[in-house]
Amino acid sequence: MFKFDQTKTPLFDALLEYVNNDTIPFHVPGHKKGQGMVDRFKDFIGTNVMSIDVTVFKQVDSLHKPTGVIKEAQQLAADANNADHTFFCVHGTSGAIQAMIMSVVKEGDKIIVPRNVHKSVTAGIILSGAMPVYMQPEIDRNIGVALNVTPETVKTALEQNRDAKAVLIINPTYYGVSTDIERIADIVHSYGIPLIVDEAHGPHLHFNNKLPISAMDAGADICAQSTHKIIGSLTQSSMLQVREGFVDVNRVKTVMSLLQTTSPSYILLASLDAARMQMATEGKELLDETIELSKYARKEINNIDGFLCFGEEIIGTEGAYDFDPTKITITCKNLGISGHELERILAEKYFIQPEMSDLYNILCVFSIGDTREKIDALLSALREISKIYSSDNRNKIDIIDIPKIPLRILSPRDAINGNTVSVALADSVGEISGEFLMAYPPGIPVLCPGEIITDEIVEYIETLKDAGLYVQGTDDPEVNFIKIVSDDSHLNMITSA
Structure with a gap:
């Protein structure tokens, strides 16, 4: 399955060797393995993490010109994710998305994107000087959220914009909805341009066949993944996966070097190395457990009066070719409370913090770090909330139409x-x-x-x-x-x- 030994963690091992050798640091950062750190912070964080907070030198390699352990760690990540090249990102997936866009379009170029993109996509378009052509995703009026774009929508956009230089899609959306990305890849490639993918919420897809297909497996050319969102790296650490052909890999290297700090966090980089190893060696089993917990939670939530948690039943509807069950969208409009109110109640009364809320829903992201005990605490809280608000005879919240995409006059x-x-x-x-x-x-x-x-x-x-x-x-x-x-x-x- 893999070309390389996925049990290895070359970057993390190099950092451990540096620590075990009791290396005396006459380099930045100035806290010098925590020695110069304020005690209150150091006592909480611990000195282990401080000891691998290092700067660029030969033993730990350079992110901007990797020739040693970072190069090997990125090759292992590419192998694990079915990519030709992987770039470690320490400036978040927002930075990876911006780099991805700037690698394929320049000033004045058209790029076709769904309207329900994250703001980092628009930031990338601004930085590149490209001109966005928006596609309207399908809307589920029962829960009030945007789903995904259809292959037909992509085809129409390309027909109307034959001078477009790239197409971007989301796989999956924040709410877990995937499109037919394999078909879209074929359509986009037939126009001789790359398919680029915001896969921020899908870094786990490749590692379990019960999940929607990953961008790389589906034939995409480049995708940005939030390794920290579902699998086990630290916040702000991400990966950019690249396939040779429609994308100039050297251009990607140049743009990544322009955008990334020259003082990258080796703590974040090491967490990427370790997270890749974990998913390559035991990801299927870990995700099997996460999927089962998600199914259990979804079934129980749908048995609580006033709540709805959509799932695989949406597959086959327009804009919903597949679904990631680890995204738990809890619709509460039938209780007469907004998603914002539900989030506030859960956080303030029950000390349960959802990922986000909108007018009608909260979103809880399940991952390999969740347990049955934590999910039961959520379910217990929802049952109590249901009893309180279902007795209030409040009016249901009506779905409000999302505004039409306005006319663009300037880039x-x-x-x-x-x-x-x-x-x-x-x-x-x-x-x-x-x-x-x-x-x-x-x-x-x-x-x-x-x-x-x-x-x-x-x-x-x-x-x-x-x-x-x-x-x-x-x-x-x-x-x-x-x-x-x-x-x-x-x-x-x-x-x-």
């Missing part, structure tokens, strides 16, 4: 870099936005820089704010004001649009 980068003025959100209708508007998490943009602000968007944002959701993107933390493009350079473009 996101031109809008961000243009002259802007701040105006009241209520007075901004008809103007060109110089900022984002999005609920975070999940960070899906309602409005992007360069787009015309509509009544529908303003009303939707006010609804989100009234419901207590965290709306962000504007300089104004209260989102009462928004920057609009104020110079005259865009007038000719508006006239011709």
Whole structure:
């Protein structure tokens, strides 16, 4: 199955050798294995982790020009994930996504993307200077969330934009919904361009055949994965998987070197090395347990009055070709409470913290670190909440239509870099936005820089704010004001649009 010995952890082993040799550090960081760290912090963290917080030298290799243990660790990761090349990322999957986009498109190039992308995708488009062409994903009105794009939608977008240089899709979405990525890969490749994938929420897919197919297995050309989200590396550590052919690997190396710090955390890098080994050697068994716990939780939640937890029954509907059961979306609108309210109750009363909430749902991410005991605590809390709120005779929360994708007048980068003025959100209708508007998490943009602000968007944002959701993107933390493009350079473009 693997070409290399997946039990090895070359980078982690090199760091342990450095520690075991009692190496005297005359290098940064200045805490020198914790010796210079404030005791209160050091006593909590422990000196072991401090001892492998090192800088670049031959024994531990260089992330920017790996020739030793980092090179070997990345080769092992590529082998484990069915990729030709793997790049370790210590600037989060957001940074990996930006690098992925900047590796395949440049200023003025069209890139086709779903509208329900994470803000890091739009950031990558801004950094590259590319022009986004948005695809509308399918919407499930029963739970009020965007699903995925269909192969037909991708095909139509390509037919209408034959000069596009790349297509990006999500596999799976935040809520666990996958599209027919193999078919989409064939469609995109037939146009001679790469398929790039935001696989932030799918680093585990390759390691268990009960899950949707991974991007690399499906024929994608490059994908960014949040190794820390479902499997066992540390937060902010991710991987960028690359297949040769439609993607210039040397370009990827260059862009990654431009974006990543020259002082990478070897703690994060070592956690990637160890997480890869764990998944390659025992990932199937660990994920089998996670999937079974997810099935148990979903069944029990659906037996609690007022709650809904969708699952495999959505497979086959438009925009839902497959489903990752480790994503537990708990719909609470039938209890008359918002997802934000449910998250607050769970966190403040039961000390249970979901991954995120939206108007109608909370999302709980199950992983190889979960146990039956923890899941039973969640179920117990939901049963209590159901009894309290089902007796209140509150009205169900109606699903609000997500605003239509607005007209884009300027590229996101031109809008961000243009002259802007701040105006009241209520007075901004008809103007060109110089900022984002999005609920975070999940960070899906309602409005992007360069787009015309509509009544529908303003009303939707006010609804989100009234419901207590965290709306962000504007300089104004209260989102009462928004920057609009104020110079005259865009007038000719508006006239011709």
